[in-house]
Every structure is written in structure tokens, then in C-alpha cells.
Amino acid sequence: MKRLIPFVVFLIVIMFFSCAEKTNEEADIIYLNARVYTMSWEDPDLDGNPSETAPIKQGKYIPDAEAIAIKGNRIMAVGSTKELKKLQGSQTKMIDLEGYVILPGLIESHGHLNEIGEKAEAIKLQGLSADEIIELMIEKSKSVPKGEWIIASGWDEAEFANSYPDMKRLSSQTPEHPIVLIGLRGFGVMGNALAFEKAGITKSSVPEKGGKILLDKLGNLKYVLINGAKRLLFDKIPAKSLAQQTRIMKYGFDQLLSLGFTATHHLGVEKAHMEVYEDLEANGKLPMRVHAFVAARKYNMELVNTWLARGPTQNIEDFLQVTGFKGYYDGSLGSRGAKFLEPYSDKKDYTGVSGLAYGFDKDLMIKALDKGFRLAIHAIGDQANRDVLDLYEGYFKDHPDSQQLRHRIEHVQVVHPDDFKRFAPLNITASMEPAHAVEDMPWAIDRIGEERAKGAYAWRTLRQNQAKVIFNSDFTGSDPSFFYGIYCAITKKKSPNDKAYYPEQAFTKEETIRAYTTWPAYAAKQEQVSGTIEVGKWADLTIIDTDVLNASPEEILKGKVLQTMIAGKVMFKAEQ
Numbered sequence: 001m002k003r004l005i006p007f008v009v010f011l012i013v014i015m016f017f018s019c020a021e022k023t024n025e026e027a028d029i030i031y032l033n034a035r036v037y038t039m040s041w042e043d044p045d046l047d048g049n050p051s052e053t054a055p056i057k058q059g060k061y062i063p064d065a066e067a068i069a070i071k072g073n074r075i076m077a078v079g080s081t082k083e084l085k086k087l088q089g090s091q092t093k094m095i096d097l098e099g100y101v102i103l104p105g106l107i108e109s110h111g112h113l114n115e116i117g118e119k120a121e122a123i124k125l126q127g128l129s130a131d132e133i134i135e136l137m138i139e140k141s142k143s144v145p146k147g148e149w150i151i152a153s154g155w156d157e158a159e160f161a162n163s164y165p166d167m168k169r170l171s172s173q174t175p176e177h178p179i180v181l182i183g184l185r186g187f188g189v190m191g192n193a194l195a196f197e198k199a200g201i202t203k204s205s206v207p208e209k210g211g212k213i214l215l216d217k218l219g220n221l222k223y224v225l226i227n228g229a230k231r232l233l234f235d236k237i238p239a240k241s242l243a244q245q246t247r248i249m250k251y252g253f254d255q256l257l258s259l260g261f262t263a264t265h266h267l268g269v270e271k272a273h274m275e276v277y278e279d280l281e282a283n284g285k286l287p288m289r290v291h292a293f294v295a296a297r298k299y300n301m302e303l304v305n306t307w308l309a310r311g312p313t314q315n316i317e318d319f320l321q322v323t324g325f326k327g328y329y330d331g332s333l334g335s336r337g338a339k340f341l342e343p344y345s346d347k348k349d350y351t352g353v354s355g356l357a358y359g360f361d362k363d364l365m366i367k368a369l370d371k372g373f374r375l376a377i378h379a380i381g382d383q384a385n386r387d388v389l390d391l392y393e394g395y396f397k398d399h400p401d402s403q404q405l406r407h408r409i410e411h412v413q414v415v416h417p418d419d420f421k422r423f424a425p426l427n428i429t430a431s432m433e434p435a436h437a438v439e440d441m442p443w444a445i446d447r448i449g450e451e452r453a454k455g456a457y458a459w460r461t462l463r464q465n466q467a468k469v470i471f472n473s474d475f476t477g478s479d480p481s482f483f484y485g486i487y488c489a490i491t492k493k494k495s496p497n498d499k500a501y502y503p504e505q506a507f508t509k510e511e512t513i514r515a516y517t518t519w520p521a522y523a524a525k526q527e528q529v530s531g532t533i534e535v536g537k538w539a540d541l542t543i544i545d546t547d548v549l550n551a552s553p554e555e556i557l558k559g560k561v562l563q564t565m566i567a568g569k570v571m572f573k574a575e576q
């Protein structure tokens with residue numbers, strides 16, 4: 001018997017290991033019969049010609065795999081359908097993709113997630129009659145949780161000056177929701193009785209100088225406040241609750257997931273947004289990867305100071321990565337706020353506004369750099385881009401290690417010819433919007449003239465100067481669709497009948513796909529775990545119906561996302 005014991009132990013050990021090995025070999029999910037572009041071959045050269053390692057035959061891209069096996073949150077195997085079928089176990093989910101395309105998970109590298117929901121929930125009153133306003137608000141109140149403030153805007157103070165909407169009727173129909181109606185021109189605000197009650201406004205309240213609380217003939221409240229009296233109500237509107245803010249952010253997540261994005265870089269995160277991200281992250285409910293760049297704005301100092309004290313996120317596996325700060329160096333081109341070396345072509349002697357005059361706090365940027373945060377600084381004009389490059393260069397002289405963080409400039413819209421070559425040695429990522437280039441160009445040429453326009457949205461010139469370029473939409477500034485982004489980037493047009501602006505700056509399809517996958521993964525220092533489809537990397541995948549490496553621009557524009565997988569979980573599935 002004694003002799004048997006070692007043998008039994010030996011058997012148990014053998015059984016344990018063989019079981020362990022067996023479960024290890026079984027995939028959770030296997031995608032079969034797909035056209036997989038792993039993007040794991042080398043980058044195209046600086047003119048966009050594919051590398052010799054690219055899977056190309058007779059001028060066409062050939063998928064470099066047809067199946068992907070997933071285990072947990074990682075890619076377990078990549079290969080042929082036949083090979084990967086061997087990883088099927090009793091629990092494995094087999095998904096036949098019937099020739100659809102799998103790309104590495106798309107990354108939206110500059111956007112404003114909150115704005116999607118804010119726009120969706122905004123209640124607009126423009127063009128409505130007084131009665132229509134009342135009816136609309138009564139209707140809206142039925143779908144909003146009791147007690148929640150409802151804010152609408154856009155009624156025209158001039159139009160209603162003699163006959164305001166009947167706020168008493170509104171009040172009687174909406175006893176459980178404080179309602180605030182903001183005027184179009186900034187002079188007036190109306191509220192229902194509950195809003196006035198919550199704000200403590202009575203007919204005898206004293207407004208700011210010049211303000212007026214309107215009363216009817218009997219001396220009762222009309223629930224209309226004019227000029228400085230607005231503050232009596234405005235200042236009492238409570239901040240959104242976490243539940244409200246979460247609901248708003250959810251619109252953004254839903255839209256991005258439906259567009260195939262597995263990660264979003266939120267450029268300019270405020271306290272209310274961060275509370276949602278942190279709450280979802282703490283509960284394991286963040287639906288996609290979020291790279292939060294804290295807004296370096298005066299009104300956001302509480303959040304700024306919190307993160308300066310904490311320092312950047314250390315664990316690359318966290319869905320919420322607070323690794324950056326967003327700085328705002330100059331204004332926009334459309335409003336002539338962007339800062340140029342020479343005056344605007346359509347505004348004499350005016351070069352725009354930047355730096356301190358624009359609220360840019362250099363000391364704060366330096367503090368963030370000292371703490372090891374990645375900076376992403378908004379710079380549009382050629383002077384602004386030069387100044388920001390100077391700022392980075394100056395800092396790196398004393399802190400050469402900081403370059404390894406891969407700092408960024410956002411938009412990089414107009415660059416002086418002398419400055420293109422400065423991005424690469426400073427390791428600065430140029431974060432750009434293909435859609436802006438084609439949407440802005442008609443009036444951008446008026447602003448800056450033909451000569452400077454050659455250095456505008458010049459992603460090819462940047463690449464030729466070895467700069468890293470990443471693409472995004474600055475949503476909701478432009479449509480975040482990846483297909484629209486590719487279309488704009490490869491055609492330099494926004495639609496088939498549009499004129500192509502500076503087509504010599506276009507990217508190839510492969511470069512554009514990389515600017516949405518491998519390159520932003522690199523920009524975020526996550527190239528070890530994302531950006532390509534390779535064994536051991538995160539199972540972040542985007543499944544689409546169009547072979548974007550071979551399709552025509554018009555076909556690409558019609559492309560659709562079928563599935564979005566993040567960390568091995570299907571987070572979006574299109575209805576077929």
C-alpha cells in the first residue's frame with residue numbers, strides 16, 4: 001500500500017497537468033472564415049508605399065489570417081480556420097464570419113464623449129410658438145425622472161416680449177419637475193413654479209441691478225426673469241447628479257461602440273465626466289477603454305489638482321487611463337482665433353490669440369510634465385504650433401526622459417515649412433482630423449491664403465518628416481465614423497461630388513487604418529498590448545462588412561460595423 005501512494009500522487013499530478021493543459025488549449029471564442037488584417041506587418045514607407053512585408057499580391061492586399069481564437073481578454077491564436085478549429089472545446093463559441101473583415105480594434109484618439117449625449121438630450125425651443133413650448137415641455141417632463149431639473153433653450157426674447165408663454169399653465173402640468181427655459185439672446189430666462197420655488201425666488205426677491213422679475217397685473221409672478229435677474233435662477237440650478245451624467249455619457253459610449261471603436265481618447269475631461277468614468281471603472285462597467293486627458297482649464301482646477309497629486313494611471317490593464325492633460329494654446333481657425341506668424345488673409349493686421357491671452361497656463365503644463373503626464377496641446381495656427389514645439393523643446397533640454405511619454409499636439413492645422421521637421425526629433429505625435437481638412441478647406445483658404453494652405457492639414461508632409469500621425473474626428477465637431485474618416489483621408493474630399501483639396505497630402509488606405517489602430521496604440525504607449533492582431537495582445541477587434549484595404553473610396557463610405565469586441569467581450573453587435 002505504501003508503495004502505491006507515490007504512484008497515486010504521480011497519477012493525480014499527471015491528471016492535474018493534463019486537465020490544466022487541456023482547458024488552456026480551449027478557446028472561449030473562435031472567429032472563423034474571416035478576412036483578417038492583423039496589421040502586424042511593417043509600416044508603409046514615408047510616401048505611403050507598402051512595406052515588403054505587407055501581404056500584397058498583384059497590387060491587392062490579401063488577408064494575412066482567416067481565424068482568431070480568444071481566451072479571456074487576450075488573443076490566443078491567429079491563423080487559418082483549419083488550424084484554429086483545433087482549439088475548439090465543449091464551451092467554445094464558434095462564430096463563422098462568412099468572409100467579413102476583422103481589423104485591430106479601432107481607436108478614436110480625440111473626442112468629447114459627453115457631447116454626444118448633451119446634444120441628444122438638448123431641448124431646443126427655436127422657432128416654436130408660446131403654446132408649442134408649453135406642450136413640448138409638458139411632454140418632455142413625462143419621460144424625465146421626477147425631481148430632475150429640465151433645461152431647455154432657444155426661445156427668442158424679442159419675439160415673446162409682449163406675450164410670454166403661459167408659465168402658470170406649464171407649472172400646473174409639471175408639478176414634479178423644476179423647468180428652466182433659457183432665452184436665445186442671453187437676456188431672459190423663464191421657469192416653472194417649482195423651479196422658482198427651489199431657487200427661492202418670490203415676487204419680492206431683489207435682482208441684480210438692471211434685472212427685472214416680471215409680474216402680471218395682479219402683482220403675481222409671470223415666471224420670467226430679465227437681464228441680471230436671470231442669476232436668481234441660474235445660480236440655483238444644481239449640478240447634474242451622477243445618474244444623470246452617467247446617462248448622458250452612455251449615449252457617447254453607445255455611439256462609439258456602434259462605430260467600432262474599442263477605445264476613446266477624451267481630450268478635456270472635466271470633474272463631472274471623470275466622476276462617471278471612475279464610478280464605472282470601479283464597478284467594472286466601463287464599456288470601452290477611456291484615455292482621459294484632464295482639461296487644464298481654470299474652472300477645472302479641482303480635478304486638475306486631484307490628478308496632479310495622484311499622478312498618472314500606472315496599470316496598463318485598467319480600462320480608465322488617466323495619463324494625460326489637455327492644454328489649449330490658441331483659438332480656432334473659423335473664428336480667426338488661431339495664432340499665426342503673419343496676419344490673416346481676410347483680416348488685416350490680425351494674427352489671432354494665444355498663450356496667456358487665451359487662458360493657457362504654462363506653469364500648469366510644466367507641473368503636469370513634472371508629474372509624468374502626457375500633454376496634448378491644442379495648436380491650430382503656425383505660430384501656435386511653433387510656440388508649442390518650443391515649449392516641448394525647452395522642457396526636454398532639462399528633462400530628456402519626458403520625450404518617451406510621446407506628447408502630442410492636437411489638430412496641427414497649419415505648420416510653417418520650417419517646423420515640420422521638428423516633430424520627429426521631439427517625439428511629438430501629430431493628432432489630426434481628416435474630416436476637418438475637407439470640411440474647413442473652402443473657408444480656410446480665405447483665412448490663410450493659398451500659400452499657407454499648402455502647409456495646412458499636411459499629414460503627408462508630416463509623415464515625410466518622420467512625424468507620427470494619428471487620426472480622429474474631434475467629435476462632436478465632425479462625424480466620428482471610421483469609414484468617413486478614411487474617405488476624407490484618402491480622397492481629400494467629403495463626398496463623391498466634392499472637389500479634392502491638396503490631394504498630394506492624402507494618405508493611403510493602409511496608412512489611414514494605421515492612424516486609427518497601430519499608431520494611436522503607439523501614441524498611448526500601448527503598442528505591446530494593442531494596435532495589431534497578435535497572440536497575447538488584448539482581444540480588441542472591430543468586425544466590418546467592407547474590405548477597406550481593397551475597396552473603392554465610395555464603397556468604403558458605405559461601410560458598416562458588424563461587431564465591436566473589447567477585451568474578449570462583444571460590446572456591440574449590429575442587427576442583421
Ligand SMILES: [Zn+2]
Nearest residue numbers: 110111267474
Ligand atoms: Zn477637441
